[in-house]
Amino acid sequence: MGVIRVSxxxxxxxxxxxxxxxxxxxxxxxxSWIHKDRPLPPQCSVEAPRGHCSENNVRQKRSAESQ
Incomplete structure (x- = not known):
C-alpha cells in the first residue's frame, strides 16, 4: 500500500x-510506500463473523480504541 499525488x-x-x-x-x-513487501492487516469484512462489521459496530470499536 502506498500513496502518491496524481498529476x-x-x-x-x-x-x-x-x-x-x-x-x-x-x-x-x-x-511513497507505507507497506511495501509486508503483509497488510486483515480486513474486517473478510475475517469477522457475519454482522460484526456493520457501520455501528465499526464506529463503536473506533471510538473505544481512541479513548
Missing part, C-alpha cells in the same frame, strides 16, 4: 472507455 506528469496519457487511466513509469517510481 498529469505521473499518469499515462491514454484512457479506457470509462476515462480511467493509470500511473506511468515515473509515477510508479514516485509512490
Amino acid at each position: 498529469e506528469e505521473n499518469r499515462r496519457s491514454s484512457e479506457n472507455r470509462d476515462r480511467k487511466t493509470s500511473l506511468n513509469k515515473d509515477g510508479r517510481k514516485r509512490i
Whole structure:
C-alpha cells in the first residue's frame, strides 16, 4: 500500500472507455510506500463473523480504541 499525488506528469496519457487511466513509469517510481513487501492487516469484512462489521459496530470499536 502506498500513496502518491496524481498529476498529469505521473499518469499515462491514454484512457479506457470509462476515462480511467493509470500511473506511468515515473509515477510508479514516485509512490511513497507505507507497506511495501509486508503483509497488510486483515480486513474486517473478510475475517469477522457475519454482522460484526456493520457501520455501528465499526464506529463503536473506533471510538473505544481512541479513548
